[in-house]
Amino acid sequence: MTVLTALARVAAATGGRAVPTKTVRHVHLSGRPLVLVAAQLAGEACAPLAVMVGDDREKPRLLSVYEPRDRAQRFEFAAELAAIVLPAIERHVEEERHVGEDGGAGPGDAGRPEPYRDAPQLLVPNRPTAAFLRLLGRSTRFRRTEGTYAVPAAVPLLGRWLTYFAERGEVTPSAQLLPMTAVLADHWATGQSAAEDANLAALLGWIDPPDGMSGHAAARAAEDPVRCPPAGPVTDPTFDNEVLAPILAAVHDATLTSDGARLGRARAAMDDALRGQLEPTWGLMWRAVDLLAALPAAAHVEQRWVADRWSFTNQVAWTRAGGAPQARRDSAVAAAGRLARLEREQQRLAVERAYDDPLVMAEYRMTGEAFAGEVVTAEQGRLVAESGRRPVLRPLVTVATSDEVLFEAGAVLKSPARPGQQARVTGVVPPGTPGAHGNTSGDRRTLVSLELKGGMGRSLTPPPGSLPALGEHVTFTSLRDDFQPAPKFPDKQDTPWTHGGPPPEYVPDDEDAREAWS
Amino acid sequence: MSDDREPRDARGGEREGTDASASARMVTDAILADLAKAERGVVVDSPPGAGKSTLVVAAAASLAERGERVMVVGQTNEQVDDLVDRMAREHGVLRIGRLSAQDYTPTSRVARQGNVTARTAVADLIDHPVVVATAAKWSMLTDPGARWPWAIIDEAYQMRSDALLRVAHLFDRALFVGDPGQLDPFSTVETERWLGLNWDPMSSAVAVLLTNNPGIPVHTLPVSWRLPATAAPVVSAAFYPFSGFTAATGLSDRAMRLSTHPFGITAFDRALQTAADSGWALFELPHRHTLRTDADAIDACAELAARLLLRGAVTVSERPGGPHDVTADRIAIGVAHRDQAAAVKRALRARAAAYPVLGEPPRDVTHVVADTANRLQGREFDVMIMLHPLSGRRDATAFHLEAGRLCVLASRHRHACVVVARAGIPELLDAHPSAEPVHLGVPVKFPDGWEAHQSFMAHLDKFRVPSGG
Numbered sequence: 012m013t014v015l016t017a018l019a020r021v022a023a024a025t026g027g028r029a030v031p032t033k034t035v036r037h038v039h040l041s042g043r044p045l046v047l048v049a050a051q052l053a054g055e056a057c058a059p060l061a062v063m064v065g066d067d068r069e070k071p072r073l074l075s076v077y078e079p080r081d082r083a084q085r086f087e088f089a090a091e092l093a094a095i096v097l098p099a100i101e102r103h104v105e106e107e108r109h110v111g112e113d114g115g116a117g118p119g120d121a122g123r124p125e126p127y128r129d130a131p132q133l134l135v136p137n138r139p140t141a142a143f144l145r146l147l148g149r150s151t152r153f154r155r156t157e158g159t160y161a162v163p164a165a166v167p168l169l170g171r172w173l174t175y176f177a178e179r180g181e182v183t184p185s186a187q188l189l190p191m192t193a194v195l196a197d198h199w200a201t202g203q204s205a206a207e208d209a210n211l212a213a214l215l216g217w218i219d220p221p222d223g224m225s226g227h228a229a230a231r232a233a234e235d236p237v238r239c240p241p242a243g244p245v246t247d248p249t250f251d252n253e254v255l256a257p258i259l260a261a262v263h264d265a266t267l268t269s270d271g272a273r274l275g276r277a278r279a280a281m282d283d284a285l286r287g288q289l290e291p292t293w294g295l296m297w298r299a300v301d302l303l304a305a306l307p308a309a310a311h312v313e314q315r316w317v318a319d320r321w322s323f324t325n326q327v328a329w330t331r332a333g334g335a336p337q338a339r340r341d342s343a344v345a346a347a348g349r350l351a352r353l354e355r356e357q358q359r360l361a362v363e364r365a366y367d368d369p370l371v372m373a374e375y376r377m378t379g380e381a382f383a384g385e386v387v388t389a390e391q392g393r394l395v396a397e398s399g400r401r402p403v404l405r406p407l408v409t410v411a412t413s414d415e416v417l418f419e420a421g422a423v424l425k426s427p428a429r430p431g432q433q434a435r436v437t438g439v440v441p442p443g444t445p446g447a448h449g450n451t452s453g454d455r456r457t458l459v460s461l462e463l464k465g466g467m468g469r470s471l472t473p474p475p476g477s478l479p480a481l482g483e484h485v486t487f488t489s490l491r492d493d494f495q496p497a498p499k500f501p502d503k504q505d506t507p508w509t510h511g512g513p514p515p516e517y518v519p520d521d522e523d524a525r526e527a528w529s
Numbered sequence: 530m531s532d533d534r535e536p537r538d539a540r541g542g543e544r545e546g547t548d549a550s551a552s553a554r555m556v557t558d559a560i561l562a563d564l565a566k567a568e569r570g571v572v573v574d575s576p577p578g579a580g581k582s583t584l585v586v587a588a589a590a591s592l593a594e595r596g597e598r599v600m601v602v603g604q605t606n607e608q609v610d611d612l613v614d615r616m617a618r619e620h621g622v623l624r625i626g627r628l629s630a631q632d633y634t635p636t637s638r639v640a641r642q643g644n645v646t647a648r649t650a651v652a653d654l655i656d657h658p659v660v661v662a663t664a665a666k667w668s669m670l671t672d673p674g675a676r677w678p679w680a681i682i683d684e685a686y687q688m689r690s691d692a693l694l695r696v697a698h699l700f701d702r703a704l705f706v707g708d709p710g711q712l713d714p715f716s717t718v719e720t721e722r723w724l725g726l727n728w729d730p731m732s733s734a735v736a737v738l739l740t741n742n743p744g745i746p747v748h749t750l751p752v753s754w755r756l757p758a759t760a761a762p763v764v765s766a767a768f769y770p771f772s773g774f775t776a777a778t779g780l781s782d783r784a785m786r787l788s789t790h791p792f793g794i795t796a797f798d799r800a801l802q803t804a805a806d807s808g809w810a811l812f813e814l815p816h817r818h819t820l821r822t823d824a825d826a827i828d829a830c831a832e833l834a835a836r837l838l839l840r841g842a843v844t845v846s847e848r849p850g851g852p853h854d855v856t857a858d859r860i861a862i863g864v865a866h867r868d869q870a871a872a873v874k875r876a877l878r879a880r881a882a883a884y885p886v887l888g889e890p891p892r893d894v895t896h897v898v899a900d901t902a903n904r905l906q907g908r909e910f911d912v913m914i915m916l917h918p919l920s921g922r923r924d925a926t927a928f929h930l931e932a933g934r935l936c937v938l939a940s941r942h943r944h945a946c947v948v949v950a951r952a953g954i955p956e957l958l959d960a961h962p963s964a965e966p967v968h969l970g971v972p973v974k975f976p977d978g979w980e981a982h983q984s985f986m987a988h989l990d991k992f993r994v995p996s997g998g
Contacts, residue, residue, distance in 0.1 A: 013868070014820055181720055343728035347691035350730045353718040378868045417871060498668065500695060507697035508569065510690070510728045511741040 013374055016200055024202030027225035029217040033198045034368050036306035039186040039316040041132035044300065045099045046071075048292045049140050050285065051244040052079040053251050057146040059088055060246070060255075063289040064095055068297040075285050077262050077278050086162045089151050093165035100131045100172055104327050123324060130187065130316075130323035133176050134300065136211045136242035136292055137192045141180050143244040144188075148173030152336040153523040160525070167336065174337045175326050182353060184315045184360040187323070191299050192242075198306065203230055211295050212239035219302060242292040254284050309367035315360075335517060343510040344503045351498045362492040366427035372486055376414050381488035384412025384456065386479045394471065404471055406463045407437070408479050410487065411456040424461065424487040429477070431466030434487055461487065549752045549777040557584060560704075560748050561591050570703040572685070572735055572747045576774040577764065577940035578755020578909060581706050582615060585683050588704055590620045592679050593658040600677040600700060601661040604684045608907065610636050612683065613661050617642035626654030628662035630669075651675055664688060668695035675699060682706065682734065687906060689714040690737035691730035705735050710768040710940075711906050712933035725970030736972075752777040755909055755943055759808025767984040768936040770976050778847055785912070785944040786852070788841040797829075797836045800994040804912070804945035805842070811989040814996045816952040819921030822872045826920055829949045829996065830862045831876035831894075833914050835884070838892040844911055844944050855944075857896035859911040863938040864901055865918040865929060873899040873916075902937040913942040917950035919982070925961035930978035935985060948989055955986050 016032065023030045043066045052058040058079040063071045072095055076088045105127050135141050152170025154162045180188035196208045201217035207230070208214050216229030224232075233239045236247040246255070258281045265274040341349060365371045365381070375381040388409040394402040418424065422436045440458040467473040479485045506513045563571045575581040585601065592599045603609035606629070613627050617639075627639055627647040635647045646654060651670055654660050660677075680700035682688065686707035716731050723729040727740045739745060749772040753761050761776035785805045791798045796812070804810035812833065814825055837860060843852040862873050874895075881888040881895045890896070898910070902918075915938040918929045928934075939946060963979035976984075 014822065017820060181722065183718075340726060341723065343694060343730075346723050346726065346728060347694050347730040350691055350716065350718060350723075353720070354716060357717055379871045415875065417874070498695060500691075501698055505698060507694065509697040509703075509734075509738050509741060510694055 014377055015370075015374055019200035020202060023200050023217065023226065027202070027227055028220065029199040029201045029214075029226055031198065032200045032370060033306075034370050035309040036198065036303055037309045037312065037364055037367065038189060038194055038303070039132070039308070039312050039319070040300065040304055041129070044132040044134045045096065046134045046293070046296050046300075047140070047144070048136055048242065048289045048296065049143055049244045050246050050288060051143060053246060053248070055079065057143065057150060059085065059147065061285040061289060062092060063286070063293050064092065066099055068293075071290070071293050073282060073286050073289065075278070075282050077281060078259070078266070086154075086166060089147075089166045089169055090163045093163075093169035096169060096172065097165060103127050103129050103131055103323065126317065126320035126324040127327075128320070130320045132186060133188045134296060135188065135190055136296060137209060138190045140242070140244050141177060141188055141190050144173050145177030145180075148175075148177055149339075153339075153519070155519070155521065155523055158521060168330070171330060171336050178337065179319070179322065183357045184363075185319050185322070186312075186316060187319050191296060194303065195299055198303070201230070202227060210234075211242040211292065211299070215295055215298060215302075219298065238291075240288040240291055242295070243289070246288065250284075250288060258284055309364070311363040311367055315363070335519075338517060342503055342514045343506050344500050348500050351500075355495065355497070359492055362490045365488065365490050366430065366492075369486075372427070372488065375488055375490060376486075379415060379417030380490060381486060382410070382412045382414035382416050382418075382457075382459065383484065383486040384410040384414065384459075386481055386483045386485055387411045387458070389479065389481050391473060391478050392471075402471070404467055404473060406467075406473065406478050407460060408434075408463065409458055409460045410479075410485060411454065411458055413456050416457045416459055418459070418489065422489060423491075424489055425491050426479070426485055426487050428479075428485060429466050430492065432477075433464045434461040435464065436460070437462050459487070549775065552751045553580060553777070556748060556751055557587060560584065561588060563746055563748070564588060564592065564704060565595070567702055567746070568744075569742055570705060570738070570745050572705045572739065572745055573707075574709050574747060574749045574772060575706060576710065576750065576753055576769055576772070577708060577936075578753045579750035579774060580752075580754055581683070581708070581750070582612060584750070585612060585681055585704075585706055586616045586619055589616060589659050589681055590623060592681075593620075593623055597658075597678050599659045599679045599681060600667065601659060602664050602667055602680060602682045602688075602696060603661065604664055604687055606633060606663055608684060609661050609663055610639050613645055614638040614642065616659065616661075617645050623659060624657045626657035626660035628654060628660055628666055630666055664692045664696055667699060668692065670699065676701070678702065679704070684708075684907065685735045685738075686711060686733045687714060688734040689716070689730065690728060690732055690734050693734035693737065694728075694730070705738060707733075707735060709735070710933060710936045712903055712931065712937055715903065721968070724968045727970075749774075751775065754778075756940060757783045757808055757942075757944060760940070760942065760946065763809075763985070763988050764936065764940045767939075767981045767988070768932055768976060782847050783944060784845045785855070786843050786845075787837075788843050789839075791840065795836075796994055796996045797832055798840070800833065800947055801837055801840065801842075803992050803994055804947045807992055808945050809989060809992040810945070810947045811993045812947055812949045812996060813993055814920075814949070814951050817921060818923050819951065821866055822868055823921045823951070824872075826916055826949055826951065827869065827872045827876050830864075830873055830899075830914050830916055831880055833947055833949070834860050834862060834877065834897045835880045835887055835894050837912060838887060838894060839884075842912070846943065854891060855911045856891040857893050858898065860897045861905060861908070861910040861913050861941060862897060862899040863905050863913060863915045863941065864899070865916070865934060867901055869916060870899050870901055902934045905941055906937050908941060909943065910941050911944045913938065913946045915939070915946060915948050917948050917954060919954050919957055920950040922957065925957055925979070925982075927965055927978070930961075930963065930982060932974070932976055932978040932981040935978070935981060939985065952995075955983070955990075958982055958986070 019030045019032050045066045048063045050060040052060045059076055060079050061075045063073050065071045074091050076084050078084050148170045151166050152174055154167045156164045176188040179185045192209050192211050195214050199218050212233035213230040216233045217226035220226045220229035241247050261277040265277040386408050390407040393405055393407050395405040396402040416439055418436050420436050424434045438460045442455045442457055467477045504513045589599050625645045631649055648654050677700045680703040682705045684707050685705035686709050714733050728737055752775050754777045758776040758780045765773045800810040800812040842855040845851040864870050877894050887894040963977050
C-alpha cells in the first residue's frame with residue numbers, strides 16, 4: 012500500500028465514505044454489457060448450480076441445474092447458457108461486405124482493415140467468478156459433438172468463448188472481462204481492508220451508502236448473508252444446509268417418482284431459492300455499472316478498447332476458419348510469448364494511466380519518478396547547431412517545483428501534455444541555492460532546466476501550443492511509452508532441449524470426450 | 530567483478546595450502562572434468578562469494594584450450610564487462626570477443642585489454658574462441674548458422690527461463706553457474722497460469738533446465754571467500770541448510786575497527802561497535818506499525834552509515850596492505866522496496882548537506898549505495914546496513930518473507946552487517962506462519978522463507994542494541 016492509498020483509506024474510514032482515488036474511469040464500459048452472476052455447488056471444483064445472466068437489467072435470465080452432479084444436466088445447462096451468451100457475442104460480428112480474391116483470411120488473421128465496430132464485454136462480480144468461467148470454458152471446449160457423450164455444437168463453442176474471455180481477463184489493459192470488485196476498488200479507497208473489498212456488497216456500501224447510513228454501517232450490514240447473499244460462485248453455507256439441501260432432496264425424490272407435476276413444483280421451488288440468492292448481486296452489479304458510467308472515461312480508454320475489438324475480430328476469424336480450440340496448456344514457446352506480451356501491455360497500461368490521471372501521477376511524484384511545477388523561464392526559439400549540421404530547435408525551459416526531484420542531468424523525461432516531445436534534464440538547482448531564484452530568495456522550490464526535442468514540427472519556429480508557455484503548470488516524468496520491439500522466440504517445432512524439445516501436435520480424439528467434467 | 534571486490538589474492542599464494550582452498554580446488558577440478566564428458570551440461574550452485582566468476586573464467590579458458598568455441602552469457606552489461614576484464618587479465622593469450630548492442634561504449638576495463646575485441650556483429654567475432662555478451666544481446670542474434678558447441682551461463686538462477694528459451698538454440702552444451710539462494714527471477718505480471726508446467730516462463734533457467742533434463746549433474750562450491758567467519762555459518766544454516774558452505778577465512782583473518790572515539794556514546798555507536806566486534810548488530814527501534822517508508826527506521830539507516838564514516842572505520846583482512854579505510858562506496862544500505870531506497874537516499878543527502886565533512890570524498894555519504902535487494906544481487910561491500918523487510922509491518926506477506934530477499938541482504942558484506950528493525954519481528958513471524966498454497970508439479974521451496982527468517986532472527990537476538998537504551 013502506498014502512502015497515498017493509505018492516506019485515502021484513512022480519510023475514508025474517518026469520513027465514513029469511500030474516497031475516489033482516480034479522477035477518471037480507466038476501463039471501457041460497454042453500452043450493453045453482458046452481466047453474469049454465478050453460483051456453484053459447494054464441494055465440487057466446477058459444478059454450476061445457477062447463473063443469472065443477461066444484457067438487460069430489467070430482464071435477467073436465471074438458469075438452474077436441478078441436479079448439479081448429473082453430467083447430462085450440466086451439458087443441458089451449458090447449451091442453455093450458450094443460447095444466451097453466443098447471440099450476445101454474435102451481435103457484434105459484422106458480415107464481410109466484400110471478400111477479395113485473397114480475402115479468405117487464414118486462422119487468426121481477420122484479413123480486414125478495421126476491427127468490428129464493437130466487441131462484447133462480460134461483467135462478473137469478482138475474480139473467483141472469472142476463475143469459475145475459465146474452468147467452465149476448460150471443461151466444455153474440448154467436448155465432441157459426435158460419438159460417445161456427444162453434446163450440442165453450441166457447447167464446445169461456448170467453451171471456446173468463455174476461455175477467450177478468461178484469457179482476455181489476464182491481459183491487464185483489456186476490458187472484455189471485468190471483475191467488478193477489482194474495478195471498483197481500483198477507483199475508490201474504502202475504510203476497510205483489501206480482503207473485505209472483495210465483497211461486492213460491502214464495497215458498494217462504502218462507495219454509495221444508503222441515505223443516512225455511513226459506509227461503515229452499510230458495509231457491516233452487507234456482511235449479513237441473509238440480506239446480502241454472497242456474490243458467488245461460492246454460496247452461503249447456511250443456505251446450502253438449510254435451504255438448498257432439502258430442495259435438492261425434494262427434486263431428487265420427485266425425479267424418482269416420475270411425477271411430472273411434483274417435479275415441476277420442486278424445480279420451481281429451487282428456481283425461487285436460487286433467484287433469491289443471485290438477484291441481490293444482480294442489482295448490485297448494475298448499480299456499480301451506473302457508478303462507473305458516471306465517471307468520465309480516461310483519454311487512453313478508447314485506444315485500449317480498439318485493441319480489444321481487434322482481438323475479438325481475430326478470434327471470430329480464427330473460430331470461423333476452423334482453428335483449433337485454445338490448448339489445454341501453453342507450450343514453452345507460447346507461454347514465453349504470452350508472458351512477454353502481458354508484461355509489455357501491463358507496462359504500457361501503467362504509463363497510460365499515469366498520463367491520463369493526475370492522481371495516478373501523484374504516486375509517481377511521491378516516489379521521485381515524476382515532478383510537477385510551474386514554467387518560470389522559457390527560451391522557446393533556442394537553436395543548436397550540432398557539428399556542421401543545420402541548426403535545430405532545442406528550446407530550454409526551467410520548471411520550479413516543490414516536489415522532490417531525484418533526477419540528475421541527462422535523464423530523459425516526458426510530459427503527459429506533450430507525449431511526442433522528449434525533455435532532457437540539463438540541470439537541477441536545489442532549493443535555497445543563493446541567487447538561483449532571482450529576487451524571490453524565500454522560494455523553497457527546486458529549479459529543473461530541461462532541453463526539449465521533438466513534437467514541434469519541422470520549421471524553426473515552434474507552432475503555438477507545442478511548447479510549455481511561461482507560467483504553465485507542467486508535469487515531467489521518467490515513465491515513457493516508448494515503442495519496444497517484441498522479443499523473438501523460436502518456432503514451436505524448434506523448442507530447444509532445455510525446454511523439453513518440440514511438443515507433440517494436438518489431434519482431437521475420443522479421449523477429449525471422456526475427460527472428467529470437474 | 531572489479532579487482533577490489535574480488536579477493537583473488539586469497540585464493541593464490543599464501544592460502545594455497547589451507548583446507549578451504551584445497552576443497553574449493555577439488556570441486557573445481559571435478560566440475561572441469563565433468564565438462565569434458567558432459568552430454569548436455571553441468572549446473573554449479575554457488576553460495577554468496579564462493580568464487581563463481583573464478584569458475585566461469587577457468588571453465589571458459591579450459592574449454593578454449595581444448596579447442597572448443599565458447600559463448601558466455603551474462604545478465605547485465607556490468608557483469609559481462611567484469612567477466613571480460615578478469616578473463617583478459619588472467620588469460621593473456623586468449624582472444625576474447627565482447628559482443629554488444631549498438632549503444633554500448635566499451636568501459637575502460639574492457640577497452641584497455643589488448644586481447645579483447647568489442648563488436649556489435651557476431652560475424653566479426655566468429656573466429657574468437659570466447660565470445661561474451663548479455664542474454665539480451667545473444668537473443669537478438671539473427672544469423673541462422675550461428676552456433677557454439679559450448680555456452681557458459683552466468684547468474685543462471687537470476688535468468689528467467691523465457692530468456693533461456695531465446696538463446697538455447699545457439700549452443701549444444703552448457704555450463705550453468707549461479708546462486709540458488711538469491712531472489713528468484715521476477716515478473717510484474719501476476720498469474721498462476723503456468724504453475725507446474727515444466728517450462729514455466731516465470732521460473733529460473735536452472736529450474737526449467739533441470740526439470741526437463743533430470744540427468745544433468747549439479748555441483749556445489751564449498752567455501753565463501755566473501756563472507757567472514759562470523760557470517761558464513763549463519764547464512765549457511767538459514768539459507769543453504771542442505772548444501773551448506775564454510776568461510777574461507779578464519780575468525781582472526783578479518784577485523785573492523787572504529788579509529789576514533791565519539792563525543793558521547795549513542796545507540797548508533799553501540800550498534801556499530803557491536804557490529805565491529807562480532808560481525809552482526811540488530812539496531813532495534815521500539816515496536817510500532819508503520820508505513821513502508823518508516824521515517825525513524827530510514828533515518829537510523831542513514832545515521833548508521835554517516836556515523837560509520839565519521840568514526841573512521843578501518844578493516845584488516847587477508848588482502849595485503851591493510852588496514853583499509855571503509856569508504857562510502859564500500860557501505861551499502863539494503864531495503865525491500867524502491868520507495869524505501871529513495872527515502873534513504875534523501876536522508877543521506879540531508880546529512881551531506883548538514884555536515885560538510887560528509888559531503889566530500891572519501892566520506893561523501895551520498896556515495897553510500899542505497900538500493901533494493903534485487904539490485905544489490907551479486908555485489909559486495911565491507912559493511913551492509915539493512916532495513917529488515919518485516920520491520921514495522923502488520924503482516925508477513927510472501928514478498929516480505931521471501932528467503933532470497935533476506936539472503937541477498939544478509940550476504941553482501943565482507944566485515945559486518947547491521948540490521949535495522951522495529952521490535953516485534955519474531956512475534957510477527959509467530960503470528961503469520963507460512964501459508965503459501967502448494968501447487969501440483971511445483972517443487973516446494975526449501976528453505977521456506979518463514980523458517981529462514983526465524984533462524985536469522987534467533988541469531989540476531991544475541992546482538993540486539995535498543996535504539997532508546
